[in-house]
Amino acid sequence: MKILIIEDDKDIANFLKRGFEELHYTIEISNDGEEGEYLSIINKYDVIILDWMLPKKNGIEILNNLRQKNIFTPILMLTAKDAVEDKITGLKTGCDDYLSKPFSFEELEARVTSLYRRSSQMSNIMEFSNLKVNLDTKEVLKDNSIINLSIREYELLLLLIKNKNSYISKDTIEEMLYSNEEFLNSNVIQVTIYNLRKKVGKELIKSFRGIGYKIEI
Structure with missing residues:
Protein backbone atom coordinates (compact mmCIF):
# COMPACT_ATOMS: atom_id res chain seq x y z
CA MET A 1 0.00 0.00 0.00
CA LYS A 2 1.29 3.47 -0.91
CA ILE A 3 0.31 6.26 1.49
CA LEU A 4 0.85 10.03 1.37
CA ILE A 5 0.98 11.76 4.76
CA ILE A 6 0.33 15.51 4.61
CA GLU A 7 1.18 16.71 8.12
CA ASP A 8 3.09 19.84 9.18
CA ASP A 9 4.12 18.41 12.57
CA LYS A 10 7.31 16.60 11.58
CA ASP A 11 7.40 14.53 14.77
CA ILE A 12 3.92 13.15 14.10
CA ALA A 13 4.66 12.62 10.40
CA ASN A 14 7.88 10.73 11.10
CA PHE A 15 6.23 8.68 13.85
CA LEU A 16 3.50 7.60 11.43
CA LYS A 17 6.05 6.92 8.69
CA ARG A 18 8.04 4.59 10.94
CA GLY A 19 4.90 2.78 12.07
CA PHE A 20 3.59 2.18 8.56
CA GLU A 21 7.00 1.22 7.19
CA GLU A 22 7.24 -1.49 9.85
CA LEU A 23 4.11 -2.89 8.21
CA HIS A 24 5.94 -2.73 4.85
CA TYR A 25 3.88 0.15 3.44
CA THR A 26 5.42 2.73 1.10
CA ILE A 27 5.21 6.18 2.69
CA GLU A 28 5.73 9.70 1.34
CA ILE A 29 5.53 12.81 3.52
CA SER A 30 4.70 16.44 2.80
CA ASN A 31 4.86 19.13 5.49
CA ASP A 32 2.85 21.87 3.76
CA GLY A 33 -0.46 22.11 1.96
CA GLU A 34 0.69 23.32 -1.44
CA GLU A 35 3.28 20.57 -1.87
CA GLY A 36 0.88 17.98 -0.49
CA GLU A 37 -1.81 18.92 -2.99
CA TYR A 38 0.71 18.85 -5.86
CA LEU A 39 1.92 15.36 -4.89
CA SER A 40 -1.69 14.17 -4.60
CA ILE A 41 -2.36 15.30 -8.16
CA ILE A 42 0.74 14.01 -9.95
CA ASN A 43 1.14 10.69 -8.09
CA LYS A 44 -1.14 7.74 -7.41
CA TYR A 45 -1.66 6.78 -3.77
CA ASP A 46 -3.84 4.13 -2.19
CA VAL A 47 -4.70 6.37 0.80
CA ILE A 48 -3.95 9.98 1.77
CA ILE A 49 -3.67 10.98 5.44
CA LEU A 50 -4.43 14.71 5.50
CA ASP A 51 -4.05 17.11 8.42
CA TRP A 52 -6.68 19.85 8.69
CA MET A 53 -4.42 22.74 9.75
CA LEU A 54 -1.49 23.16 7.36
CA PRO A 55 0.77 26.01 6.23
CA LYS A 56 0.15 27.55 2.78
CA LYS A 57 -3.12 25.66 2.19
CA ASN A 58 -5.40 23.93 4.70
CA GLY A 59 -6.72 20.39 4.48
CA ILE A 60 -10.27 21.37 3.53
CA GLU A 61 -8.99 23.43 0.58
CA ILE A 62 -6.85 20.52 -0.59
CA LEU A 63 -9.70 18.05 -0.19
CA ASN A 64 -12.11 20.27 -2.11
CA ASN A 65 -9.60 20.88 -4.94
CA LEU A 66 -8.83 17.17 -5.33
CA ARG A 67 -12.49 16.19 -5.51
CA GLN A 68 -13.15 18.94 -8.07
CA LYS A 69 -10.36 17.45 -10.20
CA ASN A 70 -12.07 14.03 -9.98
CA ILE A 71 -9.31 12.61 -7.79
CA PHE A 72 -11.11 10.20 -5.48
CA THR A 73 -8.20 8.67 -3.58
CA PRO A 74 -9.49 7.69 -0.10
CA ILE A 75 -8.67 10.51 2.34
CA LEU A 76 -8.54 10.29 6.12
CA MET A 77 -8.40 13.67 7.85
CA LEU A 78 -6.46 14.28 11.06
CA THR A 79 -7.32 17.25 13.21
CA ALA A 80 -7.20 18.73 16.68
CA LYS A 81 -10.76 19.90 16.02
CA ASP A 82 -13.34 17.68 17.67
CA ALA A 83 -16.51 19.70 17.08
CA VAL A 84 -19.37 17.94 15.31
CA GLU A 85 -19.62 20.86 12.87
CA ASP A 86 -16.01 20.36 11.78
CA LYS A 87 -16.53 16.65 11.19
CA ILE A 88 -19.62 17.40 9.12
CA THR A 89 -17.67 19.97 7.08
CA GLY A 90 -14.93 17.45 6.33
CA LEU A 91 -17.33 14.68 5.39
CA LYS A 92 -19.45 16.96 3.21
CA THR A 93 -16.34 18.15 1.38
CA GLY A 94 -15.48 14.56 0.51
CA CYS A 95 -13.20 13.05 3.14
CA ASP A 96 -13.74 9.33 3.70
CA ASP A 97 -12.90 9.17 7.39
CA TYR A 98 -11.99 11.47 10.26
CA LEU A 99 -9.74 11.04 13.29
CA SER A 100 -9.24 13.56 16.09
CA LYS A 101 -5.89 14.09 17.80
CA PRO A 102 -4.63 12.56 19.99
CA PHE A 103 -5.13 9.09 18.54
CA SER A 104 -3.44 5.70 18.75
CA PHE A 105 -1.44 4.41 15.82
CA GLU A 106 -3.37 1.13 16.03
CA GLU A 107 -6.68 2.91 15.44
CA LEU A 108 -5.26 4.95 12.57
CA GLU A 109 -3.79 1.85 10.93
CA ALA A 110 -7.11 0.01 11.26
CA ARG A 111 -9.00 2.89 9.64
CA VAL A 112 -6.46 3.23 6.82
CA THR A 113 -6.64 -0.52 6.11
CA SER A 114 -10.44 -0.35 6.05
CA LEU A 115 -10.38 2.55 3.57
CA TYR A 116 -7.93 0.69 1.35
CA ARG A 117 -10.02 -2.48 1.30
CA ARG A 118 -13.21 -0.57 0.59
CA SER A 119 -11.54 1.37 -2.23
CA SER A 120 -9.99 -1.77 -3.74
CA GLN A 121 -13.38 -3.44 -3.95
CA MET A 122 -14.99 -0.38 -5.53
CA SER A 123 -12.15 0.23 -8.00
CA ASN A 124 -13.09 -2.87 -9.99
Whole structure:
Protein backbone atom coordinates (compact mmCIF):
# COMPACT_ATOMS: atom_id res chain seq x y z
CA MET A 1 0.00 0.00 0.00
CA LYS A 2 1.29 3.47 -0.91
CA ILE A 3 0.31 6.26 1.49
CA LEU A 4 0.85 10.03 1.37
CA ILE A 5 0.98 11.76 4.76
CA ILE A 6 0.33 15.51 4.61
CA GLU A 7 1.18 16.71 8.12
CA ASP A 8 3.09 19.84 9.18
CA ASP A 9 4.12 18.41 12.57
CA LYS A 10 7.31 16.60 11.58
CA ASP A 11 7.40 14.53 14.77
CA ILE A 12 3.92 13.15 14.10
CA ALA A 13 4.66 12.62 10.40
CA ASN A 14 7.88 10.73 11.10
CA PHE A 15 6.23 8.68 13.85
CA LEU A 16 3.50 7.60 11.43
CA LYS A 17 6.05 6.92 8.69
CA ARG A 18 8.04 4.59 10.94
CA GLY A 19 4.90 2.78 12.07
CA PHE A 20 3.59 2.18 8.56
CA GLU A 21 7.00 1.22 7.19
CA GLU A 22 7.24 -1.49 9.85
CA LEU A 23 4.11 -2.89 8.21
CA HIS A 24 5.94 -2.73 4.85
CA TYR A 25 3.88 0.15 3.44
CA THR A 26 5.42 2.73 1.10
CA ILE A 27 5.21 6.18 2.69
CA GLU A 28 5.73 9.70 1.34
CA ILE A 29 5.53 12.81 3.52
CA SER A 30 4.70 16.44 2.80
CA ASN A 31 4.86 19.13 5.49
CA ASP A 32 2.85 21.87 3.76
CA GLY A 33 -0.46 22.11 1.96
CA GLU A 34 0.69 23.32 -1.44
CA GLU A 35 3.28 20.57 -1.87
CA GLY A 36 0.88 17.98 -0.49
CA GLU A 37 -1.81 18.92 -2.99
CA TYR A 38 0.71 18.85 -5.86
CA LEU A 39 1.92 15.36 -4.89
CA SER A 40 -1.69 14.17 -4.60
CA ILE A 41 -2.36 15.30 -8.16
CA ILE A 42 0.74 14.01 -9.95
CA ASN A 43 1.14 10.69 -8.09
CA LYS A 44 -1.14 7.74 -7.41
CA TYR A 45 -1.66 6.78 -3.77
CA ASP A 46 -3.84 4.13 -2.19
CA VAL A 47 -4.70 6.37 0.80
CA ILE A 48 -3.95 9.98 1.77
CA ILE A 49 -3.67 10.98 5.44
CA LEU A 50 -4.43 14.71 5.50
CA ASP A 51 -4.05 17.11 8.42
CA TRP A 52 -6.68 19.85 8.69
CA MET A 53 -4.42 22.74 9.75
CA LEU A 54 -1.49 23.16 7.36
CA PRO A 55 0.77 26.01 6.23
CA LYS A 56 0.15 27.55 2.78
CA LYS A 57 -3.12 25.66 2.19
CA ASN A 58 -5.40 23.93 4.70
CA GLY A 59 -6.72 20.39 4.48
CA ILE A 60 -10.27 21.37 3.53
CA GLU A 61 -8.99 23.43 0.58
CA ILE A 62 -6.85 20.52 -0.59
CA LEU A 63 -9.70 18.05 -0.19
CA ASN A 64 -12.11 20.27 -2.11
CA ASN A 65 -9.60 20.88 -4.94
CA LEU A 66 -8.83 17.17 -5.33
CA ARG A 67 -12.49 16.19 -5.51
CA GLN A 68 -13.15 18.94 -8.07
CA LYS A 69 -10.36 17.45 -10.20
CA ASN A 70 -12.07 14.03 -9.98
CA ILE A 71 -9.31 12.61 -7.79
CA PHE A 72 -11.11 10.20 -5.48
CA THR A 73 -8.20 8.67 -3.58
CA PRO A 74 -9.49 7.69 -0.10
CA ILE A 75 -8.67 10.51 2.34
CA LEU A 76 -8.54 10.29 6.12
CA MET A 77 -8.40 13.67 7.85
CA LEU A 78 -6.46 14.28 11.06
CA THR A 79 -7.32 17.25 13.21
CA ALA A 80 -7.20 18.73 16.68
CA LYS A 81 -10.76 19.90 16.02
CA ASP A 82 -13.34 17.68 17.67
CA ALA A 83 -16.51 19.70 17.08
CA VAL A 84 -19.37 17.94 15.31
CA GLU A 85 -19.62 20.86 12.87
CA ASP A 86 -16.01 20.36 11.78
CA LYS A 87 -16.53 16.65 11.19
CA ILE A 88 -19.62 17.40 9.12
CA THR A 89 -17.67 19.97 7.08
CA GLY A 90 -14.93 17.45 6.33
CA LEU A 91 -17.33 14.68 5.39
CA LYS A 92 -19.45 16.96 3.21
CA THR A 93 -16.34 18.15 1.38
CA GLY A 94 -15.48 14.56 0.51
CA CYS A 95 -13.20 13.05 3.14
CA ASP A 96 -13.74 9.33 3.70
CA ASP A 97 -12.90 9.17 7.39
CA TYR A 98 -11.99 11.47 10.26
CA LEU A 99 -9.74 11.04 13.29
CA SER A 100 -9.24 13.56 16.09
CA LYS A 101 -5.89 14.09 17.80
CA PRO A 102 -4.63 12.56 19.99
CA PHE A 103 -5.13 9.09 18.54
CA SER A 104 -3.44 5.70 18.75
CA PHE A 105 -1.44 4.41 15.82
CA GLU A 106 -3.37 1.13 16.03
CA GLU A 107 -6.68 2.91 15.44
CA LEU A 108 -5.26 4.95 12.57
CA GLU A 109 -3.79 1.85 10.93
CA ALA A 110 -7.11 0.01 11.26
CA ARG A 111 -9.00 2.89 9.64
CA VAL A 112 -6.46 3.23 6.82
CA THR A 113 -6.64 -0.52 6.11
CA SER A 114 -10.44 -0.35 6.05
CA LEU A 115 -10.38 2.55 3.57
CA TYR A 116 -7.93 0.69 1.35
CA ARG A 117 -10.02 -2.48 1.30
CA ARG A 118 -13.21 -0.57 0.59
CA SER A 119 -11.54 1.37 -2.23
CA SER A 120 -9.99 -1.77 -3.74
CA GLN A 121 -13.38 -3.44 -3.95
CA MET A 122 -14.99 -0.38 -5.53
CA SER A 123 -12.15 0.23 -8.00
CA ASN A 124 -13.09 -2.87 -9.99
CA ILE A 125 -16.13 -0.99 -11.29
CA MET A 126 -15.64 2.33 -13.06
CA GLU A 127 -18.61 4.63 -13.59
CA PHE A 128 -18.89 7.92 -15.45
CA SER A 129 -21.50 9.64 -17.54
CA ASN A 130 -23.97 6.89 -18.50
CA LEU A 131 -21.31 4.15 -18.71
CA LYS A 132 -20.27 1.47 -16.25
CA VAL A 133 -17.17 -0.69 -16.82
CA ASN A 134 -16.66 -3.87 -14.81
CA LEU A 135 -12.93 -4.62 -14.86
CA ASP A 136 -13.45 -8.17 -13.57
CA THR A 137 -15.98 -9.32 -16.15
CA LYS A 138 -14.92 -6.81 -18.84
CA GLU A 139 -18.57 -5.89 -19.31
CA VAL A 140 -19.43 -2.37 -20.46
CA LEU A 141 -22.91 -1.06 -19.77
CA LYS A 142 -24.52 2.02 -21.28
CA ASP A 143 -27.69 3.17 -19.54
CA ASN A 144 -27.54 -0.17 -17.65
CA SER A 145 -27.62 -2.20 -20.88
CA ILE A 146 -24.62 -4.27 -21.97
CA ILE A 147 -22.92 -3.06 -25.14
CA ASN A 148 -20.72 -5.38 -27.17
CA LEU A 149 -17.20 -4.11 -27.75
CA SER A 150 -14.41 -5.80 -29.66
CA ILE A 151 -11.20 -6.51 -27.76
CA ARG A 152 -9.50 -3.48 -29.32
CA GLU A 153 -12.48 -1.23 -28.61
CA TYR A 154 -12.50 -2.32 -24.97
CA GLU A 155 -8.73 -1.82 -24.61
CA LEU A 156 -8.97 1.62 -26.22
CA LEU A 157 -11.85 2.62 -23.94
CA LEU A 158 -9.82 1.59 -20.86
CA LEU A 159 -6.78 3.50 -22.11
CA LEU A 160 -8.84 6.66 -22.55
CA ILE A 161 -10.54 6.23 -19.16
CA LYS A 162 -7.26 5.72 -17.32
CA ASN A 163 -5.92 8.90 -18.93
CA LYS A 164 -9.18 10.83 -18.64
CA ASN A 165 -9.10 14.56 -19.40
CA SER A 166 -5.74 14.18 -21.19
CA TYR A 167 -5.25 13.80 -24.94
CA ILE A 168 -3.70 10.50 -26.04
CA SER A 169 -1.86 10.66 -29.35
CA LYS A 170 -2.29 8.17 -32.18
CA ASP A 171 1.34 7.13 -31.73
CA THR A 172 0.71 6.32 -28.06
CA ILE A 173 -2.43 4.34 -28.89
CA GLU A 174 -0.53 2.43 -31.56
CA GLU A 175 2.32 1.66 -29.15
CA MET A 176 0.01 0.60 -26.31
CA LEU A 177 -2.52 -1.46 -28.28
CA TYR A 178 -0.90 -2.53 -31.55
CA SER A 179 2.80 -3.01 -30.74
CA ASN A 180 2.62 -6.72 -31.62
CA GLU A 181 1.01 -6.14 -35.02
CA GLU A 182 3.50 -6.78 -37.83
CA PHE A 183 1.40 -4.95 -40.42
CA LEU A 184 -0.92 -2.16 -39.32
CA ASN A 185 -3.45 -0.48 -41.57
CA SER A 186 -2.86 3.28 -41.53
CA ASN A 187 -6.47 4.08 -40.58
CA VAL A 188 -7.09 1.27 -38.06
CA ILE A 189 -7.07 3.65 -35.08
CA GLN A 190 -9.54 6.04 -36.72
CA VAL A 191 -11.83 3.12 -37.53
CA THR A 192 -11.64 1.80 -33.96
CA ILE A 193 -12.39 5.27 -32.58
CA TYR A 194 -15.32 5.63 -34.99
CA ASN A 195 -16.83 2.28 -33.97
CA LEU A 196 -16.26 2.97 -30.27
CA ARG A 197 -17.95 6.37 -30.54
CA LYS A 198 -21.00 4.79 -32.19
CA LYS A 199 -21.36 2.41 -29.26
CA VAL A 200 -20.58 4.60 -26.23
CA GLY A 201 -21.69 7.97 -27.60
CA LYS A 202 -19.94 10.35 -29.98
CA GLU A 203 -19.96 13.20 -27.47
CA LEU A 204 -17.97 11.21 -24.89
CA ILE A 205 -14.74 10.93 -26.91
CA LYS A 206 -13.20 14.25 -27.90
CA SER A 207 -10.66 14.61 -30.71
CA PHE A 208 -8.20 17.34 -31.63
CA ARG A 209 -6.53 17.21 -35.04
CA GLY A 210 -2.82 16.52 -34.73
CA ILE A 211 -3.06 16.03 -30.94
CA GLY A 212 -5.15 12.93 -30.26
CA TYR A 213 -8.22 11.74 -28.38
CA LYS A 214 -9.53 12.01 -24.84
CA ILE A 215 -12.48 11.22 -22.63
CA GLU A 216 -13.55 14.30 -20.73
CA ILE A 217 -15.06 13.61 -17.32
